[in-house]
Amino acid sequence: MGQLSVVIILFTFIRFFIFSNGGSLSESPHQGDYDKDKRLRKKQSSILRSSPPMPARSILARTYYNVETHPPESLDWLNVLVAQTVSQFREDARSNNNILHTLDKILNGDSLPSFLDTVHVTELDIGEEFPIFSNCKVFPCEDDPGRLEARIEVDLADSITLGIDTRLLLNYPTPLLAILPVSLSVSIVRFSGQLTMSLKTTPPSSNSDRKTSLTFSFAPDYRLEFSIRSLVGSRSRLQNLPKISQLVESQIRKWFVERCVQPRFQEIQLASIWPRRKNTREAFSSRNN
Amino acid sequence: MGQLSVVIILFTFIRFFIFSNGGSLSESPHQGDYDKDKRLRKKQSSILRSSPPMPARSILARTYYNVETHPPESLDWLNVLVAQTVSQFREDARSNNNILHTLDKILNGDSLPSFLDTVHVTELDIGEEFPIFSNCKVFPCEDDPGRLEARIEVDLADSITLGIDTRLLLNYPTPLLAILPVSLSVSIVRFSGQLTMSLKTTPPSSNSDRKTSLTFSFAPDYRLEFSIRSLVGSRSRLQNLPKISQLVESQIRKWFVERCVQPRFQEIQLASIWPRRKNTREAFSSRNN
DSSP states (O other), X not given: XXXXXXXXXXXXXXXXXXXXXXXXXXXXXXXXXXXXXXXXXXXXXXXXXXXXXXXXXXXXXXXXXXXXXXXXXXXXXXXXXXXXXXXXXXXXXXXXGHHHHHHHHHHTSTTOOTTBXXXXXXXXXXXXXXXXXXXXXXXXXXXXTTSEEEEEEEEEEEEEEEEEEEEEEEOSSSTTOEEEEEEEEEEEEEEEEEEEXXXXXXXXXXXBXXXXXXXXXXXXXXXXXXXXXXXXXXXXOEEOOHHHHHHHHHHHHHHHHHHHBTTXXXXXXXXXXXXXXXXXXXXXXXXXX | OXXXXXXXXXXXXXIIIISEETHHHHHOHHHHHHXXXXXXXXXXXXXXXOOOOOOHHHHHHHTTOOTTTOOOBOOHHHHHHHHHHHHHHHHHHHGGGHHHHHHHHHHTSTTOOTTBOOOEEEEEEOOSOOOEEEEEEEEEOSSOTXXXXXXXXXXXXXXXXXXXEEEEEEOSSSTTOEEEEEEEEEEEEEEEEEEEEEEEEEOOBTTBXXXXXXXXXXXXXXXEEEEEEEEEOSSSOEEOOHHHHHHHHHHHHHHHHHHHBTTOOEEEEEOOSSOOHHHHHHHHHHHHO
């Protein structure tokens, strides 16, 4: 009897003292939820204060980096990880001749001009050395001091070769009047340069959200060395015409300079983590097309 | 007349000496293509020699990294870049209260038990400091010497706070018998530990391609400090019950240990660059479901 009274007293205490009355919720839960939602929305601005974007100066101060005095850092650990990734990439490229099929599609794509016969890959070497990164240093961006960029020296001594075989078709004055066999082999034997990496943010506008992208480019004093062999004609083959080597080399250099050499840069869009209604819509519309 | 004869001689020379006869292609171009395709397929294996996967030893030798003697490297430049990314992430999280909406969805998701009322976020601080990485070193993986891993020390002293308000509903013996208001605020004030990162490859099997993933985990001697405040009951609020703090802290620690602390690790699948027919199929089937 004594135990029961203790339990009853304890229950009464808990019921009326600690717990609040359940009635308040059961009366009109939806109205209550609605009110709470409204209250929540009003309060949201105070829950999470929106501070201005942090300037580069504060970021440098909070990471204890002084751009004036900090010595360049070595990147030996990064070289090992990049080498592992590249080694993995090469295995993937070699398995099932993936890279040959991909190259075949690219070389014989829609843009193949009518005077060119099918292009065959005769030689392919994707190399076995790895890029060596060194002397990494952070600087404020020259054309936008609010941005920070990392400058890294890159060096690659390898032999990356692509050899192709094709035939030039002379279609004038009559179709297939003559055929000129051409063999070409291009090797990249050395690349060194200064890589600049930075994060770029475009502020949100009326028709787009804020976008973050990783940009990279090479300084204009890069060094790119080729070894080019050419073989033209069928009966007495003309070997290693210097004109053809120069033409191919200048085309590759132009292609590279137009894409990756300062003031031009490559921009890789980084996906925003926050799911956005607009992105969903775009995905749906592209799926229907 | 002399000029014309020179042109004719030159044309004849080029036509018969350098160019081959167009007839060979026009006779049966498809048959020729087919033969060439067959020849190409036979030759593919010789064009691109498939070398065995490069062992960790060779990768270390080619990147000039001696695991025995190499000193740990500083990562100050990485700290700056990570800080920029985190700062960007925080801006994204704050804009349009993205993080509040996401948290609201997670906290009030399908798994909300019946004895819990709607959870409201009352306090949120996503911090303003940045993680500091240091002393990076490459080691061979302990349980797989063929793999390499990078070990990095991480330190974060910040105040990352989440405060919530909810009500425990006592539905027994009758529904909504009583309601117990609960307020809880959890802050992470310090984290330090050793991060291990590595690339892991699963060899290709009959029903799956080779898969590469980035794994990361923390050493068991990590340090994680909390500050937890609780507020239970309605009339005489019981503040900072040590039992509740301990319960919450042990739950968070358990969550973390079960996911990221050695021998457990997180694995992020890396996409293969080579387009594969199987991947396409999977994408189609999931789209139809």
